[in-house]
Amino acid sequence: MPEVPITIVRRLPPAVVLVLAATVVGCGPARVAGPLPDAAAAAALRASLTSGESAGAAAEEVVSGTGWGSLTGRFVFVGTTGERRVLTVSKDIEVCSKDGMKLYDNSLRLDPASNGLADVVIFVRKSRRVKNPVSTEQLVFDQKNCEFLSPVFAARVGQPIDVRNSDPIGHNTNVSGSSFNQLIPAGDGTIFTPNRETGMPVSVTCNIHPWMKAYAVFRDDGYVAVSAADGSFTISDLPAGEPLEFQVWHARSLGPNGGLGLQKPELKWSSKGRFEITLEPDQVRDLGTLEVPAAALGG
Amino acid sequence: MIITTRLSLLALLVLLPLASGCGPTPPASFRLNMVEAISPSAEKDSISAEQALTPAQEKQVATILAAMFGTPDTPTCLPETGLDPAKLVLAAGPVRSDIVGRKNGLYREHCVHCHGITGDGMGPTAAFLNPYPRDYRPGVFKFKSTERASKPTHADLYRVLHEGLAGSSMPSFALLSPVQIDALVEYVKYLSMRGETELALMRYYFELDEEDEGKLPETREFLVEEILEPIAEKWASAEDQEIEVPEMPEDLDLAASIAKGRELFHGDKANCVKCHGVTALGDGQANDYDDWSKNIYKIEEKLKTLADSEPDSEERQWIAEFERVLAGDALTPRTIPPRNLRQGIYRGGRRPLDLYYRIHAGINGAPMPAAKGTVAPEDIWHIVNYIRSLPYDFDGELGADRAVAAQPGPAGRLVATQED
Numbered sequence: 062m063p064e065v066p067i068t069i070v071r072r073l074p075p076a077v078v079l080v081l082a083a084t085v086v087g088c089g090p091a092r093v094a095g096p097l098p099d100a101a102a103a104a105a106l107r108a109s110l111t112s113g114e115s116a117g118a119a120a121e122e123v124v125s126g127t128g129w130g131s132l133t134g135r136f137v138f139v140g141t142t143g144e145r146r147v148l149t150v151s152k153d154i155e156v157c158s159k160d161g162m163k164l165y166d167n168s169l170r171l172d173p174a175s176n177g178l179a180d181v182v183i184f185v186r187k188s189r190r191v192k193n194p195v196s197t198e199q200l201v202f203d204q205k206n207c208e209f210l211s212p213v214f215a216a217r218v219g220q221p222i223d224v225r226n227s228d229p230i231g232h233n234t235n236v237s238g239s240s241f242n243q244l245i246p247a248g249d250g251t252i253f254t255p256n257r258e259t260g261m262p263v264s265v266t267c268n269i270h271p272w273m274k275a276y277a278v279f280r281d282d283g284y285v286a287v288s289a290a291d292g293s294f295t296i297s298d299l300p301a302g303e304p305l306e307f308q309v310w311h312a313r314s315l316g317p318n319g320g321l322g323l324q325k326p327e328l329k330w331s332s333k334g335r336f337e338i339t340l341e342p343d344q345v346r347d348l349g350t351l352e353v354p355a356a357a358l359g360g
Numbered sequence: 361m362i363i364t365t366r367l368s369l370l371a372l373l374v375l376l377p378l379a380s381g382c383g384p385t386p387p388a389s390f391r392l393n394m395v396e397a398i399s400p401s402a403e404k405d406s407i408s409a410e411q412a413l414t415p416a417q418e419k420q421v422a423t424i425l426a427a428m429f430g431t432p433d434t435p436t437c438l439p440e441t442g443l444d445p446a447k448l449v450l451a452a453g454p455v456r457s458d459i460v461g462r463k464n465g466l467y468r469e470h471c472v473h474c475h476g477i478t479g480d481g482m483g484p485t486a487a488f489l490n491p492y493p494r495d496y497r498p499g500v501f502k503f504k505s506t507e508r509a510s511k512p513t514h515a516d517l518y519r520v521l522h523e524g525l526a527g528s529s530m531p532s533f534a535l536l537s538p539v540q541i542d543a544l545v546e547y548v549k550y551l552s553m554r555g556e557t558e559l560a561l562m563r564y565y566f567e568l569d570e571e572d573e574g575k576l577p578e579t580r581e582f583l584v585e586e587i588l589e590p591i592a593e594k595w596a597s598a599e600d601q602e603i604e605v606p607e608m609p610e611d612l613d614l615a616a617s618i619a620k621g622r623e624l625f626h627g628d629k630a631n632c633v634k635c636h637g638v639t640a641l642g643d644g645q646a647n648d649y650d651d652w653s654k655n656i657y658k659i660e661e662k663l664k665t666l667a668d669s670e671p672d673s674e675e676r677q678w679i680a681e682f683e684r685v686l687a688g689d690a691l692t693p694r695t696i697p698p699r700n701l702r703q704g705i706y707r708g709g710r711r712p713l714d715l716y717y718r719i720h721a722g723i724n725g726a727p728m729p730a731a732k733g734t735v736a737p738e739d740i741w742h743i744v745n746y747i748r749s750l751p752y753d754f755d756g757e758l759g760a761d762r763a764v765a766a767q768p769g770p771a772g773r774l775v776a777t778q779e780d
Contacts, residue, residue: 091688092482092688092689093392093394093684093688094391095391095394095397095418095422096392096415096418096419096422097389097422098422098423098426098427099419099422099423101425102423102427103423103424103426103427105429106423106424106427106578107427107428107436107576110427110428110438110580110584111438116423150647150720151647152634188467188569207516209631209715221538229628231628231629231631231634232392232490233631233727233729234729235727235729237402237403238402239509240508240509240724241508241509242508242727242728242729242730242732243721243722243729243730243732243733243734244629244630244631244731244734244735245734246628246629246631246734247628247629249629249734250774251733251734252733254706257696259565260402260566260567261401261402261403261406262403263402263403264403264405268635268645268648268727268729269631269634269635269645271647271648306569312406312407315408316410317401317407317410317411317566318401318403318406318407318408318411318566319406325559332410333566347547349750359665
């Protein structure tokens with residue numbers, strides 16, 4: 062029998078044991094331990110929740126304003142943009158990239174003449190008075206050439222939206238957070254009536270064509286605007302005489318939840334993309350040109 | 361010499377487990393949703409370092425949840441949840457017998473190893489299963505008799521537990537008594553409402569005003585009326601949201617119905633073919649995710665775009681922390697293949713009625729869209745009949761009508777080739 066070097070025999074088993082033991086004990090990535098609840102505070106809070114009493118409930122503020130005003134302005138992009146990204150078209154090529162047509166990332170649309178920034182959403186976070194009833198007029202949200210024709214779309218809760226498909230192929234339209242995910246046959250449409258307010262805009266996608274993407278925002282009071290191709294926006298019939306907090310959003314913004322923070326100290330424009338204004342009756346408040354630096358949109 | 365070696369081996373064996381911890385087990389506690397805590401947003405591609413919760417905010421969420429829902433050993437529920445506390449007691453806590461010898465702690469006996477103590481679908485076995493176990497926390501369930509946006513009814517969840525989910529790791533619990541299954545269904549609803557409340561609380565920090573100083577109001581108006589009641593209301597209203605299914609016509613000519621169903625399946629209206637493939641093998645659209653995986657996938661993609669942020673910046677630290685959270689608290693995202701309809705295995709049940717529900721409402725949480733409103737009820741029945749015929753259609757019709765020649769592939773699988 063050939064002599065086995067005894068040192069190896071002796072050293073190997075402990076090594077093997079170590080490895081095996083470590084395997085048994087488990088060396089996967091550790092789960093991150095979140096904080097434990099404060100038991101005493103939880104018990105006290107539970108008591109206050111079940112007794113129906115709550116400390117520090119603020120009295121409802123009295124609505125004092127009368128009349129209506131409007132807010133207007135124009136977003137302008139400052140800086141340079143990178144190349145527009147070409148989207149990878151992997152399905153229905155005979156329609157979606159017909160005759161070598163290319164589809165581009167639509168998340169940053171500028172007016173070539175003035176650098177006006179389109180597709181900025183601005184809405185009132187909370188209003189106490191609303192002037193107009195919900196319109197029953199149908200809005201149209203269309204898709205053609207495997208693109209959503211409205212990259213950013215706003216509607217009032219309760220207003221019917223005709224989700225159309227102008228392509229010769231089927232799409233399915235999936236509005237995140239609303240559980241609307243519906244087949245839209247070629248050349249057809251279906252009515253979607255949002256029944257719940259979104260906070261920030263939510264994404265709209267098509268599961269058949271994964272590159273398709275748009276955003277939608279639905280507000281109870283309808284005080285929402287999407288900046289037009291030249292970057293301008295107007296929200297009218299706003300309640301005057303009460304502080305209105307506006308939220309501004311852009312798909313490419315690096316701020317939290319897409320909130321667009323601007324350097325506007327006179328409006329106390331926050332990094333979350335919020336500012337507050339109180340309108341006078343019949344006032345048209347013009348914010349003028351609102352410069353959006355390239356850095357705020359990730360270059 | 362040999363004895364020394366053996367001794368050292370023995371010592372190693374004894375010492376190692378000791379070193380890795382054999383102390384008294386701490387009481388079971390719910391885990392905070394750490395992925396959400398670091399990116400509290402419904403839209404995971406617009407997250408940023410700025411919105412991550414602070415440790416104090418995480419602590420506040422944990423404390424509010426403990427106040428509203430208790431602990432895994434002693435669950436509590438506010439009357440607004442509509443949950444039955446007696447059922448929760450039967451399902452919760454460690455496995456034990458009560459004073460009359462009745463088995464308690466059913467969730468930990470039967471469910472916890474896959475679905476996890478928090479119902480996050482991340483029990484110890486979860487990573488080895490495909491599909492992953494359901495994460496109850498977003499409150500989204502796939503297999504139900506209600507409209508897409510609605511919660512499942514009590515009977516829907518009961519059925520999932522009783523029958524299991526064919527083609528997944530979810531077994532049948534038909535050997536449990538109806539009382540026990542009822543208790544577990546109630547506990548699943550409890551974990552789901554708790555998880556939904558947690559999501560709502562975490563996402564609410566962004567909605568706070570400056571003067572709130574980053575702290576959620578701990579009032580009944582906010583916690584119960586604004587956060588909990590809308591969640592509980594959706595569960596309570598599920599029983600009224602059942603899909604109305606017209607009877608399949610009695611004098612139906614089955615062959616004609618199957619032929620009509622085939623036409624619809626391949627047609628532009630129902631468009632089933634886009635994802636399930638011309639051969640119905642489920643090979644049409646293979647690169648999509650379900651909502652649970654898609655969130656993690658989106659986060660990973662977002663973090664990649666931020667990879668060149670400044671070293672030592674706040675963003676860099678957030679990314680590093682995020683990677684740690686993802687490694688420990690998220691399952692690797694997996695694409696969701698459309699069902700292979702040639703196998704005759706349907707997760708949500710094989711009754712014609714089950715297939716009708718799936719086509720009418722789609723599958724919530726999955727890419728499968730709703731045909732409601734687009735495809736007429738009788739046409740849905742035709743598609744159901746066609747789908748039910750597919751597993752038995754070995755040599756005749758396999759895609760022949762779509763100018764597709766089917767031939768056995770290398771591994772005996774059917775491979776379709778397009779003949780243009």
